Amino acid sequence: MKHIYAFCIAIVLFGTKAWAQPVSAYTNFQNQFMVWDNGIERKIESLLPVRYEIGRVAVPYLDNTRNFKIYSKGGVQLINQGFTSDFKVTDNLVAYRNNNALFVWENGTTTRLSNYISTYTVGDSVVLFFDNVRSVYKAYYGGNLYEIESxxxxxxxxxxxxxxxxxxxxxxxxxxxxxxxxxxxxxxxxxxxxxxxxxxxxxxxxxxxxxxxxxxxxxxxxxxxxxxxxxxxxxxxxxxxxxxxxxxxxxxxxxxxxxxxxxxxxxxxxxxxxxxxxxxPEYKVGDNIVAYKDASGYFKVFYKGKIYTLDAYYPQSYKISYNSLAYVNAAGMLRLFSEGEVYDVTNASTADWRLDYDVIQYRFGQNMYKIFYKGKTH
Missing domain, CATH: 2.40.128 (Lipocalin)
Known part of the structure; x- marks a missing residue:
């Protein structure tokens, strides 16, 4: 076993290139549904959606009339009109149910997995479900279906x-x-x-x-x-x-x-x-990150073999996602650790904020939004 010794990191302005195109989404003060896509804002709906989720490369949502749509790579794809009852999104996949039928969307292509399921769950590249038609557990992975267990x-x-x-x-x-x-x-x-x-x-x-x-x-x-x-x-x-x-x-x-x-x-x-x-310690584990409170009360992160000191106190709450961690420090500064770099995002009073993978979205005023990504505020 080897012992790890902590060191402090400097605050820098730019991170490394992301593997996938980053997206975020929000509704603005005009109640329009907006998508932020790698630095470009796009209005995709004029009315509030019923529900939406944010993945790494896609934003699935039910529009104002419950049509199920998926935004990806600059365009909106209509999946169906009023049939979708549930959906989940991850890095690469969107799994959704039309009543008891299960489908998966991957890179613009939709595949029917089963006509009748009872339960399912989804990871970044795998969907596991119980197929009631065959009475067998199956997995979707890499475009193929596999029988797992009866x-x-x-x-x-x-x-x-x-x-x-x-x-x-x-x-x-x-x-x-x-x-x-x-x-x-x-x-x-x-x-x-x-x-x-x-x-x-x-x-x-x-x-x-x-x-x-x-x-x-x-x-x-x-x-x-x-x-x-x-x-x-x-x-x-x-x-x-x-x-x-x-x-x-x-x-x-x-x-x-x-x-x-x-x-x-x-x-x-x-x-x-x-x-x-x-x-x-108190600790949490996420995407390549272990965040913990050390013996002296410092807030530290283990990331890809190195330990970084983030703050002199351990915050009550923080979020981990996609090689990144976000929190508000004791001075009210919204901070982001991402791929080994630390950024001070804003010290302005924010009504709300969220971490979408390595993209921070924060709200101030009446539905006014800013996006922070790779050292830049948009």
Missing amino acids: FLGGGNNMTVDSNAVNDGLSIADGQLPSVKVSDNIAAFITYANRFKVFYHGETTELETFTVTSFDVGRNIVAYVDANRNFKVFYNGEVNEIESFTPASYKAGDNVMAYISNDGNFKIFYNGEVNTVGYFS
């Missing part, structure tokens, strides 16, 4: 859980879900109590006996096995990292943080366990 164990509660897993809670007692889905991976307990993962289009059995608990993130599954050993599935391999159950743990994108049985705060990253220190 029956799952536990309560068959599909979830994308944001809470840490604490020692003392178990799947067998119904305190934890038996199915979890993250960006590109799903983990589940079968009816025969075997523990399996669906990853890169393949289903792999990790344990033949039921596990006590587990959590998932992009490319990673952390779990406590039947003998209470703590293990990690990462890059297609299983490794035991502790012989005792941790006090708590949480997986995120390519990273996992935990408080070990002996009271050390540790972070698993890039195949290695990093010991941060002997303390039990």
Whole structure:
């Protein structure tokens, strides 16, 4: 194990290039529905939408007459007229229901997944659902459909859980879900109590006996096995990292943080366990980020192998998304940590703000909006 030493970072003006085109959306003071698309504002509806969600490359919404539409790459695509009852958006996908039928939209193309489903959940590039027609769990990934399992164990509660897993809670007692889905991976307990993962289009059995608990993130599954050993599935391999159950743990994108049985705060990253220190902090794990309160009360972030000091106090609330973290400090400054850089966004009084991946949208006055992205205010 290696020890990580913290260092402070300077405030700079420009970040690195994003992998995908950033979008945000809002309704202005004229009640027009606006999309901010990589620096360009576009009016896409003259009336307030019934509901909308913001993904990395798409903005799905129900317009004023409940027509379901998706904005992406500068244009609006009409999906259907009044049939959509539910929808979810992630980095790359939009999954939606028309009554009991399930569809997925990816890169402008719509695919029908099932005519009759009971439940579903979606990650950045995977959709997991129960097909009532065939009575089988299926996964959509990379444009293909895969049959996963006929029956799952536990309560068959599909979830994308944001809470840490604490020692003392178990799947067998119904305190934890038996199915979890993250960006590109799903983990589940079968009816025969075997523990399996669906990853890169393949289903792999990790344990033949039921596990006590587990959590998932992009490319990673952390779990406590039947003998209470703590293990990690990462890059297609299983490794035991502790012989005792941790006090708590949480997986995120390519990273996992935990408080070990002996009271050390540790972070698993890039195949290695990093010991941060002997303390039990408050912490959250997100997209490549572990944010925590250190032993001195400082607000710190572990990001891609380095530790950054953000502030001298730990904020009551903050948001993590897409290599980014946003919060308001004690002086009232809205701050953004994104891809290793820190930005002071604004110290003006804001009525509301939100973090859409690595884009900050904030409101002031009567529905007046500003967008902050990569060091620039729009």
